[in-house]
Amino acid sequence: MISSGRLRAPSILIVHPDHKTQRTVQRVLGGTGYGIDVADDLGQAVRLIAHLEPILVVLDGSAMAAPNIKQFFAAAKTRGAEACMTLVGAAQLEHMPRILGLGAVTNLLVHPMPLLGEELTITAQKLLRSDLFGAEKYLLWGTRLCSTTLTRASQRAHLVGELAEQIRTRGQSARVASMAMLVTDELLSNAVHNAPVDERGTHYRAELARDAELELDARHEVGLRWGCDGRYLAIEVTDPFGSLERDTVLRALVQNDVKDSGGGAGMGIALTYRSCDHLVFNLAPGKRTEVIALIDVRYPHSERVPASSYNVFVERS
Amino acid sequence: MPDMRGRISIEPQGDVLVIQGAIDKTAGLTALLEQARDRRLVLDLGGITFINSLGVRDWIRMQAAAQRGGIAVELRRVAEPLVHQLNMIIATRGAARVTSFFAPYACDTCGREDSLLIDAIAHARGLSQLEPPAMSCAECGAQMVFNDFPERYFSFLSV
Numbered sequence: 001m002i003s004s005g006r007l008r009a010p011s012i013l014i015v016h017p018d019h020k021t022q023r024t025v026q027r028v029l030g031g032t033g034y035g036i037d038v039a040d041d042l043g044q045a046v047r048l049i050a051h052l053e054p055i056l057v058v059l060d061g062s063a064m065a066a067p068n069i070k071q072f073f074a075a076a077k078t079r080g081a082e083a084c085m086t087l088v089g090a091a092q093l094e095h096m097p098r099i100l101g102l103g104a105v106t107n108l109l110v111h112p113m114p115l116l117g118e119e120l121t122i123t124a125q126k127l128l129r130s131d132l133f134g135a136e137k138y139l140l141w142g143t144r145l146c147s148t149t150l151t152r153a154s155q156r157a158h159l160v161g162e163l164a165e166q167i168r169t170r171g172q173s174a175r176v177a178s179m180a181m182l183v184t185d186e187l188l189s190n191a192v193h194n195a196p197v198d199e200r201g202t203h204y205r206a207e208l209a210r211d212a213e214l215e216l217d218a219r220h221e222v223g224l225r226w227g228c229d230g231r232y233l234a235i236e237v238t239d240p241f242g243s244l245e246r247d248t249v250l251r252a253l254v255q256n257d258v259k260d261s262g263g264g265a266g267m268g269i270a271l272t273y274r275s276c277d278h279l280v281f282n283l284a285p286g287k288r289t290e291v292i293a294l295i296d297v298r299y300p301h302s303e304r305v306p307a308s309s310y311n312v313f314v315e316r317s
Numbered sequence: 318m319p320d321m322r323g324r325i326s327i328e329p330q331g332d333v334l335v336i337q338g339a340i341d342k343t344a345g346l347t348a349l350l351e352q353a354r355d356r357r358l359v360l361d362l363g364g365i366t367f368i369n370s371l372g373v374r375d376w377i378r379m380q381a382a383a384q385r386g387g388i389a390v391e392l393r394r395v396a397e398p399l400v401h402q403l404n405m406i407i408a409t410r411g412a413a414r415v416t417s418f419f420a421p422y423a424c425d426t427c428g429r430e431d432s433l434l435i436d437a438i439a440h441a442r443g444l445s446q447l448e449p450p451a452m453s454c455a456e457c458g459a460q461m462v463f464n465d466f467p468e469r470y471f472s473f474l475s476v
Contacts, residue, residue, distance in 0.1 A: 157339075157341075160367075161323070164367075173421070173430040174397070174430075174432055175397060175421050175430070175432070175464070178366070178367065178397060178398045178401070179401075181366075181367050181398075182367070182368075182369060182398070182401075185367075185369045186369060186370060189369070189370075209342070210342055210371055211341075211342050211343060256406065256407075257408070258370065258373055258374045258377055258406065258408065259374070260374070260378075264370065264371070265370035265371050265373060265374040266370075267370040267373065267406070268370050270405075271369075271370050271373075271405065274405045275401065275405075299423045299430060299464055306466035306468065306469045
């Protein structure tokens with residue numbers, strides 16, 4: 001075990017069996033200015049965490065198969081950890097169902113070897129700075145984001161088609177445009193129909209037909225922004241309700257069955273997750289929900305992994 | 318450039334129903350079963366540009382009704398957006414037989430990306446071993462590379 005010191009201020013705890021990866025992650029996260037503690041396995045981590053107050057714990061994907069993983073999550077929560085981030089390499093994809101099924105991993109970064117430093121840094125900085133919102137954080141400096149506001153539900157189909165045409169006009173492939181259409185359609189549909197909630201917590205538009213016309217007044221307007229920096233196409237959808245909850249997201253990601261009746265099919269988040277490379281939820285309860293889908297536009301796909309990352313960030317009250 | 322979110326159109330061409338455009342809530346796919354001949358329905362899906370979750374629900378209903386009614390469904394020239402759904406949601410596959418489908422290829426030499434048709438029957442052996450057929454670039458003639466993960470893209474063929 002490598003431990004960086006005896007800091008007992010809020011710190012970051014890394015649990016990873018490979019010392020090279022430990023050091024790489026430590027160097028990346030060292031840039032945050034927080035103290036870093038490192039454990040080789042969950043047993044060490046459980047013992048160590050009793051003396052720590054980690055704001056963030058970073059776990060190797062293989063730790064998810066350990067028998068004491070739930071004990072560790074419970075200990076991390078007790079010690080005040082704001083988020084659990086799991087790193088999954090290309091050789092560890094078999095752990096994905098277990099990770100998703102646990103419902104405790106709020107941030108999952110799937111990465112080719114050895115590490116996707118940008119995503120790790122962005123995730124840590126967002127958590128540590130409590131600065132969650134905006135697709136700009138995932139794009140190169142200066143990338144222009146196109147912006148529009150949905151004021152009628154029937155605009156959705158037109159906006160989705162227009163977005164696809166603009167993406168194609170900018171030289172992206174039909175594959176990218178197709179993924180962008182699906183992601184945008186599902187996110188807009190969720191924001192228009194599932195997000196609105198009354199003071200009793202009733203989602204009063206959830207069962208309305210998705211093709212019915214709805215005027216979206218200032219309270220119901222939905223924001224759409226998108227931009228591409230040559231690596232990621234980012235699509236960001238924002239609603240002003242903030243009704244989407246962390247546990248709802250974690251359940252929805254693993255959804256496999258289509259609802260046979262009702263206004264929606266109950267698969268929007270799951271399809272979006274499986275159609276992009278990285279899905280980010282920024283949740284400000286009662287204030288706004290922002291969902292950012294990132295589609296990797298690079299080809300060939302040698303730097304990609306056949307699984308997707310996600311983050312669920314909740315704004316501190 | 319086609320209107321990628323355009324409404325669905327269905328046109329009979331001989332024994333085949335050619336479907337183009339977007340599959341969403343308005344598609345009404347189950348009605349297609351009425352056009353089955355000798356309990357056989359052949360769909361050409363090369364023109365499908367988009368399918369959302371409500372379209373997926375409609376598609377699953379159509380597949381389930383076909384199975385209940387003993388109608389054999391053959392899917393030809395399945396477009397990438399639909400292949401994507403067949404891979405993500407097992408229920409979309411029903412008992413349908415896919416005889417050909419489009420797949421993404423890219424050219425390392427000139428950078429061109431294309432969606433190319435694969436004959437699932439002629440290449441069945443290679444596909445079962447997750448080996449995409451070789452394709453040449455229409456622009457420069459170089460050999461193209463398969464531009465997705467075979468274990469993911471061909472998973473719909475394994476059922």
